[in-house]
């Protein structure tokens with residue numbers, strides 16, 4: 211028992227003063243231990259979104275690399291309300307779980323087409339979130355929306371329906387008008 215005491219004393223000391231072990235791996239402050247090597251949990255796109263490799267609009271984007279791109283695409287599911295997005299860090303897809311559960315099926319399909327344009331932009335080394343532009347004027351968004359609008363028209367959607375699709379919850383009327391104008395949709 212006596213041998214164990216110095217170790218206990220050292221531990222107590224470390225816990226009391228707050229001791230940083232390997233700056234970003236484990237952090238001990240007071241009596242808690244925080245493991246800081248957590249990773250974002252990613253799933254495979256093709257396990258949740260099936261058949262996109264057969265969609266002409268997708269093949270037109272990636273050509274012979276279509277299967278390869280989709281096989282390697284990762285998805286991060288989140289609990290926050292919202293829609294979808296693509297990471298500027300590594301090109302993975304973000305999907306809001308509430309949106310995936312409750313959103314309109316056709317909207318979700320068009321959003322995937324839109325996001326795949328961002329995946330292509332990322333692969334081409336283009337910065338997706340260029341904050342010099344507002345969302346509705348950002349060139350990467352205009353390109354992605356224009357591509358989704360083309361697919362929406364192929365599905366037979368009217369301009370009025372497409373305009374409603376473009377109008378997301380967090381958008382002002384001015385923004386949706388600017389976006390619709392940029393992608394040639396007349397409500």
Ligand SMILES: [Zn+2]
Pocket residue numbers: 324325328350351354
């Ligand atoms: Zn986008």
